[in-house]
Amino acid sequence: MIIKSSYSNTPVWRDIHVHAILPQELRPLEEIAHNLWWVWNEQAKDLFEDIDPKGWDKSNRNPVILLQNLQSERTEEIVKDAELMDRIHRTYDAYHAYMQVPHNSNRPSIAYFSMEYGLANILKIYSGGLGILAGDYLKEASDSNVNMTAVGFLYRYGYFTQSLSVDGQQIANYEAQNFGNLPIRQVNDENGQPLILEVPFHDRIIYSNVWKVAVGRINLFLMDTDFERNSEYDRSITHQLYGGDWENRMKQELLLGVGGILLLNKLGIKKDVYHMNEGHAAFISVQRLLDYVESGLNFNVALELVRASSLYTVHTPVPAGHDYFDEPLIAKYMKPIIGKIGIPWQQFMDMGRENPGSNEKFSMSVFALNTAQEANGVSELHGKVSKEMFRPVWKGYFPEELHVGYVTNGVHLPSWATSSMKAFYEKHFGPKFYEDEGNFDLWKKIYQVSDDEIWKQRMHLKKKLVDYIREEFKEGWLKNQADPARIVNMLEEIDSNALLIGFSRRFATYKRAHLLFTDLDRLSRIVNNPKHPVQFIFAGKAHPADGGGQGLIKQIVEISRRPEFLGKIIFLENYDMQLAKRLISGVDIWLNTPTRLQEASGTSGEKAEMNGVLNFSVLDGWWYEGYKEGAGWALTDEKTYDNTAFQDELDASTIYSLLENEIIPLYYAHNSNGYSPEWVQYIKKSIAEIAPHFTTRRMMDDYFARFYHKLADRSKTLHENNFAKAKEIVAWKEDMASKWDKFEVVKLDFNPNQQVDFNDTNTQTYGTVVIDKKDMAGTLGLECVVVSSDTTGKIEFLEKYEFDLVKTEGSLLYFETHKALNDPGTHQYGLRVYAKNPDLPHRMDFAYMRWIG
């Protein structure tokens, strides 16, 4: 035997997670950490920070990690610290008191489905505006005691984090989330084993873990396929948000919709109203249809019930921004389930097409429209744009007539007002302010606050932003950029006394981040005025597949490194909720320059409003409604040029001159206290008259008033007496549909081109029309539609009015009208017959119509 001097192998390192087991006294902290209530509760956040200030920072403000890593010496200290223990108890009591409030039973219950939720920075299941909106909405549902349950995905990698190379190239990093470190809990079955959701796909079962996120009083359930029950191929279904190919998107949306409903079924959760946040979730209708069919109802009745309880919210004004699936792909995944529902494949495909019978791709949005009684855009203007966009679905109608409403997006005030701003509101608007923030009058109290105090508050927030930039970015910049002296210079240049202007959002082309850089000489003069310094802060991610967006980031980064712009134009990496909160509260002006009609709502400007920051934006999205003179600045909503380059140039030059002639002089009209009282006047007006209208409180109230109540009431009626009403309506629709082409116009005598005697409109008869409806069981309506057309042939809807049904003889319907046209002038009119039934929720619910004459 030879004895070697050494004999060993190399180690295989395995992870161990040593979690501190908290002593009994500190268990309440664990409970609080696992409910996102803390995200918008300053008392709880301050408490976590004081438990372990370093740990709080190091964990990225994640209380779960903070508590896991708490050293035993520290826990002993805490337990002995009477004051801290008292705070723990008080916070726990506050939490309990909050959780004890029951649902408001006067409001219907809601199931909510979304691909993404922006709830907290540490929970990476969001990418941008859509997700943050959904997250804010759940928090509001909690605060407003709404009976809501939400469904989404727990992504392993979520959306990417952004860093920039030396030359400004975006680098996308996907970091795996360790689910054990997140403020979530895995859902178990009755045996205490992980509950596994089984979702039948065409040739296999997809298994999902289920995680529960407690968002105050609301539960959000997240599906996750990344575990060993699935093949490698399927484990990745929930890896990335908006990553992967079309097939993966197909799988995700099948899981969100069909899986989402199966999950609620499994958990025994039934709601009054089903809300699809974007078309991604439209397949919930597929499983809901199947459930009704399997309970013994026929397809048409099932569809009637599903429609009556569904709302679809569209967030994207660009048709190309909607999901379309090729027929072979969707057939592969959906054919079996559609077979179970029992309708021909063709019929299902046509439910997702603007032109049934064509070979168009399957549109999730069109399918959502066809399975939801109600649909809405996310601002007044976007509601109109959506009607225009969905026009091809309801041929023969004018956009004005379509049944697409709107609710303007809002933001969750307690999440987006900074802690000091919240204290400020409580001090001046009363301690119960947050319970009553929907009371617009309360906000007017801002007019009684002294200018000095408001300015001090603003300066505090500006300084916090500047400090944050210096602390957070210094290290990274020194490491990644070649020239340390320049970085130090730049950090010194950033000045909280300067007029700070923020522009941060996704770098989608329509957001037009390049606008400001149209005339660099002029921009340089603006930022380099020594008496009136101005600084711009940019941030934002571009989708990894969006080369144009990434190019834009690169261009801005390059400009920001030129000597004349150093420290004057700053690009901050990795725009996420945490950075967003600092930015939207710490600048003076929030700038937004979207291409007109393409900003559905936008919410970051609303977040800014909550912190006394003024908006300067194109009159698009929410700002179209929000803008008030003397409380912000606007670029007109009118487009001057069809040529985009010309329009961009015009907009850029308007921005420069507004800055030069109005905004900068206003900001620097300092009084002896070193600030501009006129500026403070703008802030007061914007808090009093703009901010209160753009909270999620107002938004939630609107959803109930415009959609949820209506849906729940009708759905209830249709469900009663063994679905009697639903069956009756379906019988009527089936009869109408089968006999529609048979009715005939027997007599048409209509001449509105008469001398109109405006004093005697009720006795004159302008028309008599007789229609033979043949063997139709239901009845018909007749209406006159008045339009004007310009020289280009563009037809504009003016008005429509009904004829009176004056007599019925057998199958003959006699119509008359005494109504004269309202406006003298040259118009055109047309008559049309439609299927009339007062039991329909609205005309477009059964849009059978024929133009006659």
Ligand SMILES: *Cc1c(COP(=O)(O)O)cnc(C)c1O
């Ligand atoms: C609010 C928010 C957005 C949405 O901003 P828009 O105004 O819609 O462009 C995107 N990303 C983050 C991180 C946000 O906080």
